[in-house]
Amino acid sequence: MKDWLKDLPKVELHLHIEGSLEPELMFALAERNGISLPYASVDEVRAAYDFNDLQSFLNLYYQGMAVLRTADDFHDLAIDYFRRAQAEGVVHVELSFDPQAHLSRGIGFDVQMEGLTRAMRHAEREWGLSTALIMSFLRDQPAEDALAVLEQAEPYLELIDAVGLDSAESGNPPSKFAEVFARAKSLGLPRVAHAGEEGPASYIREALNLLDVCRIDHGVRCLEDSDLVARLRDAQIPLTVCPLSNVRLKVVERIQDHPLPTLLEAGLKITLNSDDPAYFGGGVLDNYLVCEQAFGWDRPTFVSLARNAIEVAFMEEGRRQVLLARLDEFPTSA
Ligand SMILES: Nc1ncnc2[nH]cnc12
Ligand SMILES: [Zn+2]
Secondary structure: OHHHHHHOOEEEEEEEHHHHOOHHHHHHHHHHOOOOOOOOOHHHHHHHOOOOOHHHHHHHHHHHHHHOOOHHHHHHHHHHHHHHHHHOOEEEEEEEEOHHHHHOOOOOHHHHHHHHHHHHHHHHHHHOOEEEEEEEEEOOOOHHHHHHHHHHHHHHHHHOOEEEEEOOOOOOOHHHHHHHHHHHHHOOOOEEEEEOOOOOHHHHHHHHHHOOOOEEEEOHHHHHOHHHHHHHHHHOOEEEEOHHHHHHOOOOOOHHHOOHHHHHHOOOEEEEOOEOHHHHOOOHHHHHHHHHHHHOOOHHHHHHHHHHHHHHOOOOHHHHHHHHHHHHOOOOOO
8 A cells, every 4th residue: 555655646735845844954054054053963853843732843843944044945945855755656746935934034035936946947847746836924923024025925926826824823813814815816816824723613714704715724623613614515625634743733632533534524625735744754645654544544535635636736727637637547456
């Protein structure tokens, strides 16, 4: 099954590129930029990745990304991830990035965009990996800051496929960003948002009603509101679920307790993703594998999850049809 899952053409819709920073690269970039790290070794970094909740992770996530300073750093970060992703059978990656987390450190928007888009072009050329870029706003920062970033992004809109909303969820409801997302919509940008990861089901409702999002990142807490589940099912709103992340951030205690089987039984449009693979113990393939081990899903179930992701990805229609055809031909008998 492992080889079969590896070969299955998989699409990643929920990936924070800063969360793909492996400790080895963190050390290499720290050295390149003359930055000293609060860790003596790669093993010490990994040992620190023991989280109680989303905030305890975010503290290390923002600390770790301080090694990213130049366009080459952003490029190398993304290339490092694309190389691993394509080797585990990922055929399309939608990477989100947090411009405010870099602007606040004095790293220009142009620097971030140059590095990331150069890596995206390289991935397409070198590995035939298609990519899309999601610019995320930090919900624990003022909405005015998000509006200012959106303004700064205007010369780059051709290169940005969607906007998102991430960082500390509790106490930062989607309603705070209604104006920002309305502006993004007026600029023709599709919208996604983290909701119902640590925050309540009502945040998912707000994201749909006030931000007009086409996908919900995480969304696992929708199960606390049966009317919302019915709405998500009827409209087939995709949820980008990240099982390993939910375990590591203690959204669920154990993978066996994860609501994924219930979400599937409810008829929701579910996709499997990695979120922050360097921090949560694995990429897309590992997330598929852990579900296979915990839930014993069969091959057609994994094919339908992979198909969901292709169907709702920000990709050219021609590319979508090619990938759907590949999936249709993919063998499902053992
Ligand atoms: N899982 C997550 N939730 C919210 N914000 C994030 N930023 C990076 N990873 C995140
Ligand atoms: Zn996320």
